[in-house]
Amino acid sequence: xxxxxxxxxxxxxxxxxxxxxxxxxxxxxxxxxxxxxxxxxxxxxxxxxxxxxxxxxxxxxxxxxxxxxxxxxxxxxxxxxxxxxxxxxxxxxxxxxxxxxxxxxxxxxxxxxxxxxxxxxxxxxxxxxxxxxxxxxxxxxxxxxxxxxxxxxxxxxxxxxxxxxxxxxxxxxxxxxxxxxxxxxxxxxxxxxxxxxxxxxxxxxxxxxxxxxxxxxxxxxxxxxxxxxxxxxxxxxxxxxxxxxxxxxxxxxxxxxxxxxxxxxxxxxxxxxxxxxx
Numbered sequence: 001x002x003x004x005x006x007x008x009x010x011x012x013x014x015x016x017x018x019x020x021x022x023x024x025x026x027x028x029x030x031x032x033x034x035x036x037x038x039x040x041x042x043x044x045x046x047x048x049x050x051x052x053x054x055x056x057x058x059x060x061x062x063x064x065x066x067x068x069x070x071x072x073x074x075x076x077x078x079x080x081x082x083x084x085x086x087x088x089x090x091x092x093x094x095x096x097x098x099x100x101x102x103x104x105x106x107x108x109x110x111x112x113x114x115x116x117x118x119x120x121x122x123x124x125x126x127x128x129x130x131x132x133x134x135x136x137x138x139x140x141x142x143x144x145x146x147x148x149x150x151x152x153x154x155x156x157x158x159x160x161x162x163x164x165x166x167x168x169x170x171x172x173x174x175x176x177x178x179x180x181x182x183x184x185x186x187x188x189x190x191x192x193x194x195x196x197x198x199x200x201x202x203x204x205x206x207x208x209x210x211x212x213x214x215x216x217x218x219x220x221x222x223x224x225x226x227x228x229x230x231x232x233x234x235x236x237x238x239x240x241x242x243x244x245x246x247x248x249x250x251x252x253x254x255x256x257x258x259x260x261x262x263x264x265x266x267x268x269x270x271x272x273x274x275x276x277x278x
Contacts, residue, residue, distance in 0.1 A: 022045065022046055022276065022277040023043065023044065023045045023046070023275070023276050023277070024042075024043070024044040024273060024274070024275050025041075025042070025043050025273070025274045025275075025276075026040075026041065026042040026043075026271055026272065026273045026274070027039075027040070027041050027042075027271070027272045028040040028041075028042075028058075028269055028270065028271040028272070029269070029270055030254075030267060030268065030269035030270075031267065031268055031269075032258075032265050032266060032267035032268075033265050033266045033267070034062070034063075034263075034265050035062070035063040036060060036061065036062040036063065036195060037060070037061050038058055038059065038060035038061070039058060039059055040056060040057070040058035040073075041056065041057055041058065042054065042055070042056040042057075043055050043056070049081075050080055050081040050082075050083070050086075051078070051079070051080045051081075052078060052079055053076070053077070053078040054076070054077050054078065055074075055075065055076045055077075056073075056074065056075050057072075057073065057074040057075075058072075058073045058074075059071070059072055059073070060073070060195060062195050069096050069099055069100070070096060071094060071095055071096050071100075071195065072093075072094075072095070072096070073092070073093070073094045073095075074092060074093055075090055075091065075092030075093075075104070076090065076091055076092070077089060077090030077091070077092075077106075078090075079110070081110075081112075084111055084112065085109055085110070085111050086109065086110045086111070087107075087108070087109055087110075088106075088107070088108050088109075088110060088119070088121065089105075089106065089107045089108075090104075090105065090106050090107075091104070091105050092104045092105075095128075099129070100127070100128070100129050101127070101128045102125055102126070102127050103125070103126045104123075104124065104125050105123075105124045105125075106121050106122065106123050106124070106151070107121055107122055108120055108121020108122065108151070109121070110153075115156055115157050115158065115159070116154070116155070116156050117153075117154070117155045117156075117157075118152075118153070118154050119152070119153040119154075119155075120150065120151070120152045120153075121150065121151050122148070122149075122150060123147070123148060123149040123150065123151055123169065123171060124146075124147075124148055125146070125147040125148075125149075125171065126144070126145075126146050126147075127144060127145040127146070127147070127200060128142065128143075128144050129142065129143045129144070129145075145173050145174065145175050145177050145200065146173070146174045146175075147171040147172060147173045147174070147200075147228075148171070148172060149169060149170050149171035149172060150169065150170060151167070151168065151169035151170075152167070152168050152169075153165065153166070153167045153168075154166045154167075160212075161212040162209065162210060162211050162212065163209065163210045164207075164208070164209050165206075165207065165208055165209075166205075166206070166207045167204075167205070167206045167207075168203070168204065168205045168206075169201075169203060169204045170202070170203040170204075171201060171202060171203065171228070173200075173228060177200050177228045177229055178228070178229060178230075178231065200227065200228040200229050201225055201226065201227060201228055202226040202227065202228040202231070203225075203226050204223065204224070204225045204226070205223065205224050205225075206221060206222065206223035206224075207221070207222055207223075208220055208221035208222065208238075215243070215244050216241070216242060216243040216244070217240075217241075217242040217243075218239075218240070218241055218242075219239070219240045219242070220237075220238070220239055220240075221236075221237070221238040221239075221240075222235075222236070222237055222238075223235070223236045223238075224236075232260050232261055232262075233260065233261075234258060234259070234260045235258070235259050235260075236256060236257065236258040236259075237256055237257050237258075238254055238255075238256035239254065239255055239256065240252055240253065240254040241253050241254075248274060248275045248276060249272070249273065249274050249275070250272075250273040250275075251270065251271070251272055251273070252269075252270070252271040252272075252273065253268075253269070253270055253271075254267075254268070254269040254270075254271070255267070255268055255269075256268075
């Protein structure tokens with residue numbers, strides 16, 4: 001959800017992509033009712049209309065009754081439109097080296113059909129977990145898992161500036177990760193909506209829309225994520241309001257709710273965006 005939120009804020013803002021805007025810098029802070037807090041920074045640079053590079057980094061702290069963890073996230077990516085087909089690729093990592101880490105990579109193709117853009121890609125994820133026994137914190141051992149999968153994204157931009165999108169992904173694992181449900185690390189990952197993007201997911205489906213209102217924009221995103229460990233569906237609703245705070249700056253305020261079989265979480269985010277050119 002976080003990736004979709006940031007991408008939409010950058011790509012679909014009604015006055016962002018002026019011809020002389022060569023870069024976008026963003027900073028975000030978010031918190032949810034599961035006592036998780038995250039901060040993020042991102043940078044996107046367009047060499048031309050066809051080629052761009054992006055980078056992001058963030059820190060999330062998640063607390064529970066038993067433990068607390070800090071997760072570091074970073075990623076780099078880029079795309080080039082050869083016309084009519086473009087290519088995209090990314091590398092990244094999410095986690096805490098002492099407890100849980102996920103090394104991620106993706107590569108894919110996209111093509112524009114008038115106002116439509118269709119993108120499909122291949123996903124790789126390697127997970128390393130070090131966990132302590134719930135009854136004896138001095139006892140620990142490690143587990144690994146590898147996942148491969150696909151993702152598909154469809155984006156439509158209307159003549160009046162509104163946008164619609166659907167995004168779907170699925171991962172297959174090389175081991176039965178459901179057995180990890182008894183581990184303390186898996187129990188800590190599950191409660192927070194802010195840790196969902198780095199969790200072991202089976203599949204994910206999101207759909208949303210954005211409507212420009214003058215120089216402002218209102219967006220709505222609905223998503224359903226299936227966790228691979230507990231086989232639990234997590235349903236989320238996110239509403240964002242983006243508005244200018246200067247000639248080259250925007251602020252995006254997001255509120256949302258996330259619910260699974262056992263709990264309901266609420267979250268709030270504030271994203272600052274600054275645009276510039278060279």
